[in-house]
Amino acid sequence: MAASRFNVVIIGAGPRGTSTLERLLAHLDDATAAAGSDEPPWRLDLTIVDPCEPGPGHVWAPGQARYYLMNTPALFPTVAPPRGSGDRPGLTFEEFRASGGDGADLDATEQAELANLSTDGFPGRALYGAYLRHVFTRVADRLGAHPAVASLKVVRAEATAIRREANGYRITLAGTGDDDGHDAGGQELAAEAVVLAVGHVPAHPNPQQRVAGERATAVGLHYQGPNVPADVDWDVYPPGEPVLVRGLGLNFFDAMTALTVGRGGEFVPTGAGPGHALEYRASGTEPGLHAASRRGAPYRAKPCIDTYLPRSVSLRHLGFDAVHELAAAGAPGEPAGKVGFNAHVWPLLHRDVLRTYYATLVRVSPGLFEDPAAFLAELDDVLDAPHVHGQEVWRTVARELVERAAPGAAWLDVAALGHPFADRGFVGHDAYQDAVLRYLEEDAASSARGEDDPLKMAIGALNAGRGIVKRFVAEGLLDDASRLEELARWFEPLVEGLASGPPLQRIEELAALARAGVVQFIGPDPVFSLEEEAGHFAASSPWVQDEPVTARYMFEAMMPANRVAQSASPLLEQLLADGLARPRLMDTSEGDAVHGSGFDVVGQPYRLVDGHGIAHRGIFVLGLQLSSVQWGTAIAAEAGAGFQDGARTLGDADAVALELVRMAARD
Template sequence: MRKPFRIAVVGAGPRGTSFLDRLAHALAENTPKAGEKAGSPLEIVILEPFEIGPGHVWRTDQSRNFLMNTPAMFPTASPDYSFDQWRLENAPHRADVAALGAGSYPPRALYGEYLRDIAERALAVLNTHPRVQSVTHLHAEVTSLRASGDVYVLEYRDTAPDGTPASGATLADAVVLAVGHVPAKLNPRQQVAGEQAAQLGLMYLPPNVPPDVDWGAIPAGENVLIRGLGLNFFDAVTELTTGRGGRFESLLSSSETGEDDAAARPARGPLRYVPSGQEPRMWAASRRGTPYRAKAAVDAFVPTSVSLKFVTEESIRALASSGVPGESAGKVSFAAHVWPLIHRDVLRTYYCVLAEQRPELFGGTEAAGSFAARLEELLGAQRVHGQKVWLTSVRRHVEQSAPGAGWLDVPRLGHPFDQWGFESDAEYQSAVIAYLDEDAESAERGESDPLKMAIGAMHAARMLVKKMVAEGVFDDVTYQNDILRTFEPLVEGLASGPPVQRIRELAALARAGVVSFIGPEPTFTLDDERGIFSAESPWVDTKPVESRVMLEAMMPANRVAKTDSALLRQLQDDGLAQPRPMLTEDGEFAPGAGFHVTPRPHRLISRDGDVQEGLYVLGLQLSSVQWGTAIAAEAGGDPDGSARTLGDAEAAVQAVLARVR
C-alpha cells in the first residue's frame, strides 16, 4: 500500500474553509471507478484553535451587534454555495434569517454559521471519499513550521475546549497557511501609551478584533476617548449603547419609514436614541474628522446603473502594452495614468445622474441632455501631455452650463472639513450631525443620488484596480505610494462604510450627547503628572477632552514584519519566509506588508530566494501582491477578479494534488 500523503491546513476560517471546499470538490469530481487505482491515500490535518468554518473572526458566539460590511447578496466562500443561497434556504425555518433581504447587512455571527455549514459539507465529502484515509481537527495553534527533508514539521500548542494544556507535532507533505487575522506588535506610540496607562491605573484598549474586547470593563458614565472612525468604531459604539440596553426609535410613521419592507432593509428616516443610563460618554476622532460614509441602499454590491467608460480592463492593458514613458516595461503609473481615468468616470457618473434627476439646474430636460453630451466629449479628449487640462475644461463647462450644480471636488470628498476651522465645540458637533444626516439621506436615495452613484463608480474602479494589482500591472512604487497611501484612504472612507442604519444611529447618538466628535487631525496625549488621557483638534476652538479610558478602534496591523504570531515570527526568524522586498522611490528595498510569494499558486519564497515547494499561502498574508485581501469573494464573480480568493484556493488545491500524483 502506498504511503499516505498528508495535507496540513493551518487556519480554517474563510480562506482555509474555501481550500477544504475546493479540495472536496476536486476529489468528488475524480472519484476512482471500480477497478481503477486510487493513487496515494490522503490524510488531512486541520489545525484551528476555533471552530472550523467561522474560525476566530466569524465565530458564532459573538455579539449580534457586530454586522458584516457587505450585503447578503455579495459574499461567498464557495463558488457552489453563496451566503445568499444559504439565506434563502434557511429563511423558511428561522426568523432571524427570514428578516434579512439580499441588500441587508447580516450579523457576522450569522455569516459564521454559513461558513460552518460550508465546512461541514466539505468535511462530509472528505470523510467518506475512498482516497481520504483520515480527517483530523486539532484544536491547536501552530507555533513553528520547519522543513525536514521532503516533509514539514509543524509544532503546535493544544487549545482544546477542555482547557488541558498540551503540545505536539505533526508531519505534513504539503501545508496550506490560511491563518487570517493574527496578533500584531503595537507601534511605538501604542506601546508607550499602554505601558504608561498601566503604570497610572488608566485603561488603554489597543487595536483588537471586536469580539475579543471586554466591553463590559468600560465604565458607564465616564468619558472614553476613541481613536478611529472606521468600521471598528461602529462596532464599539453599538456594543456600548444598544449592547447595554439602549434603543432607537423612529421619528417617522411606519408609512414614511417603509417598515412594510423590513425584510429588504431597516426602516428609513431619522432616529431618536433612548439611553439605558449604562452608556459611557464617547469622544471620537480621526484624521478626517468624520466617519466613513454610508453605503448606498441598493440591492447590488456595485449599483446596477453604474458603468465605467474610461477606466476599463482594456484601457489599462493598452497602457501597459504600449509602454508608458518613464515606466518599467508592462507597468503603469496609477497616479499619472489610471487615476485620471477613474476621475473621469466619477465625474461623468455624478453629473449625468444629476442632470437626469435635477434637469432644472441645467435649464430644463433638453439643456440637461446637451450638457451631458458635451461633458462626454470633454471627458473623452485624450491627451498625452497636459493631462490636467481636461479637468479645467470640464469644470469650466459645469460652471458655465449649470452654476447651481456646483463643482464635485473628488479628492476633497475624503476630508469634508478640510482647512475649515470651528470656533466652538457646539459648532463642530452641529456640523458633523448635519453631515451625518445628509449622508444618510443621500444613501437612502440609492441609485437616484448623484454622489452615491459617483462613489459607486469609484468602488467599481477599485474592484478593477484590485485585479490589476494581482496581475502585476503596477510597479512597487506606484502600488505603495499612489494606491495604498493615496487612493485606498480615499476610496475606503467613501465606499467601504457601514450600512445607512449605522449612520442614522450615530446621528441620533450625537444628538443625544452620547457620542461627540473631537475634530480633524487630532492630537492624543497622556499627562504623566495628572494621570489622564486628553485629545484635541487644531480645527476646533475648545478645551481638550480628558479621560481615563482610551480605545484604539482599529484592527491589529496586517504586516508580517510586525506580527506577534509565534508561527509567522518563527518562519521569518528561520528564513523560511520573508516580507516581500518592495522597491521604494529612492531605489532601495523595504519590507512589504505581506510575504514574498510566487505567482499563483502562492508558495513561500525563503530569505535565500528558494521557493518552498508544497508550502502555500492564502489570505491576508498575500497583501504585498494583492490589494484588499480581507474582502470576501463575490458570489458568481471572476476567480481571477472579484472572486480571487476562490481562485487562489482552487490553484492551491490543484498544486497539492499534483504533488500527490
C-alpha cells in the same frame, strides 16, 4: 498494490481554509471521475489545524454578540462558488439565506435572523459564522467519505512552528485538543504540503501604541490598543465616564454599538425622514464617547440598493484590457510591463466617476442644466479625449463646462470627499458637533435615495474601479512605488472612507447618539496625548477652538496591523526568525527597498519564499498575508464573480487545491 499517501496540513480553518477544502473537494471529484476508477492510486491525509471552531474561525464566531454587523449585504459574500447542478459543491451566503439555511443545524435565534434577512440586508457576523460552520461541516463530511481521501482530521490547536525535514515539513502544535477532545499540546504533524490560511493574527503595537500603553499603565489609566471588537472587554468602561476614541471607521461603529445597545440602550423609530429616523433611549449605563479621526467624519453609509454595485454604474474609461495593453507597450515613465496609478489609472477612473455623477444629476435634476442632453454630449467629448500622460488640462476644461452649462450644479471635487471639513475652523465643540450631525443627516438622506443620488452613484463608480484596480495589483501591473506612495497613501483611504462604510442603519444610529450627547466629535487631525501629572488622556483638534477633551480611558478603534513583520503570531514570528519566510521587499521612488506588509511569495498558487529567496515546494499562502502582492485581502469573495475578479480569494484557494491534487498524483 497499496495507494500512495500524501500528507496535507491546512493551518487555519476560517474562511480561507474552508474555501480551500471546498475547492479541494471539487478537484478531487474531477480527478476521480477522470481516472474512471473507484480506487485512485493515491490518497490524501488531510489535517486541519485551528484553535477556534472550524468554519467561522476567530472573527466570525457564532457565539459573539448578535449586534455586530457585516458591512456587506447578504447578496455579496461567499466562501464557495454558487451551487452547481447535481451534487456539485458550492454554496454562497445568499443561497444559504434564500434556502432557509440549506438544512443547517441552526438554533432558534439563528433561524429567526435568517428568516428576517433580505437579500440586500446586512447579516450579523455571528449569522455569517453559522453559514461558515455549515459549509465547513458539509464539505468535511464529504471529504471524509471521499475515495481519494484516506483520512481527515480536525485538530483544535495552534500551530506554533514549521520546520523543514527530509520529505517535507514538521508542524509543532500548542493548544487544547483535536476534534475528539484529545490534548494536542506538544504534538507534531508531518506534512508534504502546508497551506497557510491563518487570517487575522495578533500584532505587536507600533512604537506609539506601545509607549501609550506602558505610560497609561504606570499612572493607572486604561488604554486599549487595536483589537478585534468581539475580543474587547467593554465592561471596563464605567457608566458616565468620558472615553476617548481614536478612529471613525468600521471598528468605531462596533464599539459604539457595544457600549450603547450592548448596555441596554434602545433605538426607537421616530417616523421622521432619513437622518432623523431614530431616537436613542439611554439605559443610563453608557460611557460618553469622544471620537476623532484624521478625516474628522465617519465612513459614509452604503446606498440603499439591491445589488452590490449600482445598476446605473458602468465604466467606459477604466478597463483592464486597455491598461494591460498600455503596460505591455511600456507606459511612459514606468518600468517595462508596469503602469503608475496616478499617471495612468486614476485619470481614467476619475473620468468615470465624474461622468457617473453628472449623468445621474442630469437624470434626477434636469432643471439644473440649460440643455441637459447637450451638456452630457459636450462632457463626453471632454472625457473621451485620449488620455495623454502628463496632461491634466481636461479637468479644468470639464470644470469650466460645468460652471458654464450648469450654473446650479456644483463641481464634484472627488479628492475633497475624503476630507469633508478640510480647512474649516470651528469656534467651540458645539459648532463642530452641529456640523458633523448635519453631515450624518445628509449622508443618511443620500443613502436613502439609492440609485437616484448622484454622489452615491459616483462613489459606486469609484468602488467599481477599485475592483479593477485590485486586479491590476494582483496581476503585477502597478509598480511598487506607485502602490506604496499613491495607492496606499491617498487612494486607499479615500475609497475606504467612501465605499467601505456601514449600512444606513448605523449612520442613523450615530446621528441619534450625537443628538443625545452620547457620542461627541473632537475634530479633524486630532492630537492625542497622555498628561501624566494631571492623570488623564487629552485630545484636541487644531480646527476646533476649545479646551481639550480629557478622559481616563482611551481605545484605538482599529484592527491589529496586518504586517507580517509586526505580527505577534508565534508561527509567523518563527517562520521569519528561522528564515523559512521573509517579507516582500518593495522599491520606493527613491530607489530604497522597504518591507511590504505581506510575505514574499511567487506564482499562483502563491508559494512562500524563504530568507534566501528560494520558493518552498510545499508551503502555500492564502489571505491577509498576501497583502504585498494583492490589495484588499480582507474583503470576502464576491458571490458569482470570476476567480480573477471579485472572487479572487476563491481563485487563490482553487489554485492551491489544484496544485495539491497534482502533487499527490506526482508523488
